Amino acid sequence: xxxxxxxxxxxxxxxxxxxxxxxxxxxxxxxxxxxxxxxxxxxxxxxxxxxxxxxxxxxxxxxxxxxxxxxxxxxxxxxxxxxxxxxxxxxxxxxxxxxxxxxxxxxxxxxxxxxxxxxxxxxxxxxxxxxxxxxxxxxxxxxxxxxxxxxxx
Amino acid sequence: xxxxxxxxxxxxxxxxxxxxxxxxxxxxxxxxxxxxxxxxxxxxxxxxxxxxxxxxxxxxxxxxxxxxxxxxxxxxxxxxxxxxxxxxxxxxxxxxxxxxxxxxxxxxxxxxxxxxxxxxxxxxxxxxxxxxxxxxxxxxxxxxxxxxxxxxxxxxxxxxxxxxxxxxxxxxxxxxxxxxxxxxxxxxxxxxxxxxxxxxxxxxxxxxxxxxxxxxxxxxxxxxxxxxxxxxxxxxxxxxxxxxxxxxxxxxxxxxxxxxxxxxxxxxxxxxxxxxxxxxxxxxxxxxxxxxxxxxxxxxxxxxxxxxxxxxxxxxxxxxxxxxxxxxxxxxxxxxxxxxxxxxxxxxxxxxxxxxxxxxxxxxxxxxxxxxxxxxxxxxxxxxxxxxxxxxxxxxxxxxxxxxxxxxxxxxxxxxxxxxxxxxxxxxxxxxxxxxxxxxxxxxxxxxxxxxxxxxxxxxxxxxxxxxxxxxxxxxxxxxxxxxxxxxxxxxxxxxxxxxxxxxxx
Numbered sequence: 001x002x003x004x005x006x007x008x009x010x011x012x013x014x015x016x017x018x019x020x021x022x023x024x025x026x027x028x029x030x031x032x033x034x035x036x037x038x039x040x041x042x043x044x045x046x047x048x049x050x051x052x053x054x055x056x057x058x059x060x061x062x063x064x065x066x067x068x069x070x071x072x073x074x075x076x077x078x079x080x081x082x083x084x085x086x087x088x089x090x091x092x093x094x095x096x097x098x099x100x101x102x103x104x105x106x107x108x109x110x111x112x113x114x115x116x117x118x119x120x121x122x123x124x125x126x127x128x129x130x131x132x133x134x135x136x137x138x139x140x141x142x143x144x145x146x147x148x149x150x151x152x153x
Numbered sequence: 154x155x156x157x158x159x160x161x162x163x164x165x166x167x168x169x170x171x172x173x174x175x176x177x178x179x180x181x182x183x184x185x186x187x188x189x190x191x192x193x194x195x196x197x198x199x200x201x202x203x204x205x206x207x208x209x210x211x212x213x214x215x216x217x218x219x220x221x222x223x224x225x226x227x228x229x230x231x232x233x234x235x236x237x238x239x240x241x242x243x244x245x246x247x248x249x250x251x252x253x254x255x256x257x258x259x260x261x262x263x264x265x266x267x268x269x270x271x272x273x274x275x276x277x278x279x280x281x282x283x284x285x286x287x288x289x290x291x292x293x294x295x296x297x298x299x300x301x302x303x304x305x306x307x308x309x310x311x312x313x314x315x316x317x318x319x320x321x322x323x324x325x326x327x328x329x330x331x332x333x334x335x336x337x338x339x340x341x342x343x344x345x346x347x348x349x350x351x352x353x354x355x356x357x358x359x360x361x362x363x364x365x366x367x368x369x370x371x372x373x374x375x376x377x378x379x380x381x382x383x384x385x386x387x388x389x390x391x392x393x394x395x396x397x398x399x400x401x402x403x404x405x406x407x408x409x410x411x412x413x414x415x416x417x418x419x420x421x422x423x424x425x426x427x428x429x430x431x432x433x434x435x436x437x438x439x440x441x442x443x444x445x446x447x448x449x450x451x452x453x454x455x456x457x458x459x460x461x462x463x464x465x466x467x468x469x470x471x472x473x474x475x476x477x478x479x480x481x482x483x484x485x486x487x488x489x490x491x492x493x494x495x496x497x498x499x500x501x502x503x504x505x506x507x508x509x510x511x512x513x514x515x516x517x518x519x520x521x522x523x524x525x526x527x528x529x530x531x532x533x534x535x536x537x538x539x540x541x542x543x544x545x546x547x548x549x550x551x552x553x554x555x556x557x558x559x560x561x562x563x564x565x566x567x568x569x570x571x572x573x574x575x576x577x578x579x580x581x582x583x584x585x586x587x588x589x590x591x592x593x594x595x596x597x598x599x600x601x602x603x604x605x606x607x608x609x610x611x612x613x614x615x616x617x618x619x620x621x622x623x624x625x626x627x628x629x630x631x632x633x634x635x636x637x638x639x640x641x642x643x644x645x646x647x648x649x650x651x652x653x654x655x656x657x658x659x
Contacts, residue, residue, distance in 0.1 A: 005582055012323060019330055022345045034608040037342040040600045041333045048326040051319050058319070068581065069376070076375040081574070084368070084549050088566050096554065104546040112542025122543055130554060138203045140558045 004068035005059040013052035019045030083107055095145030097127040159281060162509030165210055166517050174211050175218040175514060179522045182222020187230050187536050191367060191548060193223035193464075194480040194590070198362040199555030201488050209492040210510040216488060217468070217511065218518045220481050221273070224464045225526045226533065228265040228457060233258060233534050241424035241460040244432040248445060248452030259392035261453050262530055267400055268407065268454045270523040272462035275411035276418065277515045280469050284501075284512065287473040291498035296605035297616050299474075301626035303599045304617075305633070306476055309420050310588040312633030320584045328589040331356045332596020339604065351564050358487050358593045360556045362480065364569040365586050367552040369576020371545060388530045396450075403454045406435050410455050414462025419470055419478055424463040431459030465515065472508060473498055476595065480587045483594040 023038035023045060030036070069077070083103060090099035105123030108114045114122075134140045165171065185196035197216050204212035227242035232249035245265060252261035294302075311321045334345045335355030346352040410431040417427035435455035436445045445452045467478030468485075475496035477483035489496045494504060501508050526533065556569040579586060592599075610616035618624045 001582070004578070008578060008582055008584075012327070015327075015330070019345065022347070026342055026344065030612055031340070034339075034604050035612070037337040037340045037344055040603065041330065041344060044326050044329050044333070048323060048330070051322045051326065055317075055319050055323065058317075073376045077372050077577070080372060080375050080545060080549075081570075083546075084573075085570060087549065087553065088563075088570060091553070091566065092563065096550075096557070100546075100550045100553075104543075104550065107546040108542050111545075112540050114540070114542065126547060126550070130550070134203075134554060134558070139206065140202060141561060142554060142557060143563065 001066045001068050002059055002062055002064040006056060009052045009055040009059060013049055013056070016045045016048035016052060019048065079111065091143055093145060095148055096142040097131055098145055098147050100127045100130065158285070158505060158509045159513060161506065162511070162513030163517075165506055165510035166214065166513035171211055171214050171510075171514065172517065172521070174215045175518045175521055176525070178215045178218025179222040179225075179518065179525055182219035182224075183226035183229075183522075183526060183533050184222075184536055185219065186223035186226020187533050188544065188548065192370065193220050194362050194484055195366040195370075195552075196223055197481055197484045197488075198359045199367075199551060201359055201484065201491070202555065202558035204488065205491065209489075209494060209504075210507050212488065212492060213485065213507070213511050214514040214518070216485055217514060218522070220464065220485075221515075221518050221522045223481075224273075224461050225266060225269055225522055227460075228269065229262065229526070229530060229533055230537065232261045232265060232453070234537055241428045241464070242456070243425070244428045244456035245453055245460075247432065247456075248447070248449050251446070251448035252450065252453065255448055257448070259388040260396045260450065262388060263393045263396040263527065264400060264450050264453045265457045266523050266526050267397065268410070268457035269461035270519055271407050272411050272414050272458035272460070273465045273515070273519045276415050276462045276465035276469075277512070277519070279415055280465070280472075280515070281512055284469060284473050284508075287469070288498040288501040291474050292502075294498070294622070295620075296602045296609065297620050297623040298626065300599065300602035300606050301617055301623040301630065302474055302476055303595060303602065304630040305626050306420075306470075306595075307588060307592065308630040308633035310585065310591075312636035313420075316583055316585060318637035320582070321588055324579070324584050324586065324589040325592045328592025329596050329599070331361070331589075332358075332593050333600065338597070339601070354560070354562075356568065356593065357559050357565065358590060359484065359559045360565045360568045361572050361593055362484055362590055363552050363556050364572025365576035365579075365590065366480070367548065368569060368573025369580060369586075371548060372573060372577040373580055375545070388527075393527060399450065400454070403451050405438070406431075406451055406455050407458055409434055409438075410458030411462045414459035414464075415466045417459070418463025418466030424460045424467070424479065427463040428456035428460040431455040468515070471496070472500065472511070475500075475598065477591060480590045483591045487594050 019041050023042035026038040027036035028038040028042040083106065087099050087103040090102060094102075101123045104126055105119045108119045108122060109116070131142075134142060166175075181200070182193070182196060185191040186193065196219055200216065200219060204215060207215070224241075227237065228245055228249070231237045231242040231245040232253050235246050235250040237243040237246055249261045249265065252258065307325050310325065311318045330345075332355070335343070335353050337344050343353060413431045413434065414424070414427045417430065418424060432445075432452060432455045435451050436442050439445065439449075439451060441449070464479070464481075467482045469478070471477040471482040471486050475486065475498075477486045486496050494500065494507065552569060553566050556565045557563070559565055576586060579589075606616050607613075616623075617627045
């Protein structure tokens with residue numbers, strides 16, 4: 001926990017530095033008609049740096065053997081995370097509906113070990129329902145791929 | 154004049170279309186509240202893009218109904234499954250689950266829903282009377298006053314939020330920084346884009362909410378190794394009527410819970426501490442404090458009344474001042490801006506049909522809500538019997554769809570994943586997420602208020618203390634900011650050892 005705390009605070013401290021750097025670049029003083037664009041971000045960044053430095057100080061003084069995440073906890077988290085990333089990557093080429101079908105089916109089979117029938121049913125019906133609700137009912141278009149093009153949607 | 158306006162509101166709220174919208178909202182909200190991965194704020198954010206084409210009044214009725222539903226739904230999971238579906242229903246598990254284990258689940262659920270309804274009604278009545286008054290006062294506010302109120306909002310997260318005040322501060326600053334990324338509409342200058350075209354549009358709060366609360370929450374719940382082992386509902390009309398006969402005994406708890414809820418709720422930080430405080434008070438004043446935690450009905454009544462009263466009260470500052478009291482209210486405020494409404498006291502003058510339609514719909518929504526959950530509890534509880542391996546991908550896909558729908562932009566789905574990981578890390582390290590979201594929504598408004606104030610004063614910060622109203626508010630805000638430093642010092646002065654405050658939840 002302590003290491004994670006130190007790392008997070010350091011990263012945020014760097015973020016504060018970047019913000020201040022950018023703000024100084026566009027001007028932090030008084031322009032022709034009020035404060036310049038960098039005025040507000042500059043002080044936000046400065047405060048962020050100060051707060052993170054204090055957090056770093058707190059964390060460094062603390063003794064804490066509890067790990068941020070245990071190995072057996074990290075497994076399930078990654079098992080949710082990487083398929084979700086795969087879903088986004090697939091959406092780029094296949095469109096959202098096909099990717100959602102593949103992703104749902106894969107996850108059900110891999111984690112839940114559901115029967116192929118159940119996998120097939122959910123993986124087809126769920127994206128189909130999403131399609132009708134969003135695309136047809138609320139007229140919100142989702143990214144589409146070759147399948148939808150082939151079907152003439 | 155108040156009654157007339159309310160009647161006007163009811164005319165709008167009870168049109169068949171708006172009633173239908175309320176029923177849909179409550180159904181979806183209850184489902185969202187039951188599912189541990191999805192919360193009120195997140196559900197409202199996912200649904201927001203679907204309301205862009207709706208009339209604003211119906212849109213806000215849909216979203217608020219969803220919020221009521223989520224408040225009701227949280228109680229179901231806490232009582233039957235011992236899993237708090239929402240942070241403010243943690244206290245409900247203390248006595249709700251033991252009751253359900255003893256076969257009194259129906260009793261506990263009836264008590265929970267009825268208490269929620271009573272708490273909500275109390276807050277709605279207060280809103281009906283206070284909102285116009287508060288809006289009237291707020292009409293006289295200028296930019297310095299608004300900035301002072303913003304300061305007060307965020308100072309209360311730091312000073313009263315519990316947890317590490319520095320981390321609350323970091324969350325707030327990060328929210329404001331994210332809000333500042335992109336085009337500065339006042340000067341037309343690009344900020345913090347570093348040459349990336351995608352960053353020009355900035356970060357949308359909807360995507361942030363979906364990522365932080367949706368994806369982050371799923372990651373957290375799989376880490377804890379969720380398994381749903383539910384108790385049967387045992388709900389029927391007899392149980393409901395019998396429970397209603399007992400409930401008047403807890404009249405004091407109802408009143409106390411309502412007041413605590415309203416008081417905590419209209420300031421930010423709201424529902425969760427209110428529910429714990431109400432539970433603690435009920436236990437302290439009970440004649441049988443030893444029964445608490447083992448299945449005392451009063452232990453369900455107290456937190457539920459307060460949580461719902463607080464949840465409703467969070468709408469008061471959102472409506473009258475344009476400053477949300479909770480992340481969910483913050484998302485709704487963002488919705489208002491997207492629908493082309495200017496949040497703040499002028500709303501009462503310029504769009505009375507919107508404001509009063511919304512207030513009237515709080516009455517109708519909660520009546521419909523309590524009847525629906527009482528009637529359909531077994532159905533809603535059945536949702537949790539859906540295997541986890543199906544729920545997870547479905548929730549992730551729904552979150553992705555919601556993020557994409559905001560701007561029809563792929564980058565937003567990536568942001569959602571990143572915000573999800575950030576939410577997971579922040580939650581584990583005790584960085585509160587609610588102030589981050591509030592700051593992200595309010596960022597531009599706060600900066601404009603600050604700028605205009607400084608222009609009025611030719612750059613002198615003295616303007617915030619020189620004007621009487623903003624001076625008083627600023628003073629309280631500074632006190633709140635200083636509270637974490639003052640409290641240990643004060644304790645030492647009185648010879649009381651400094652104690653760690655209980656951990657906070659979003």
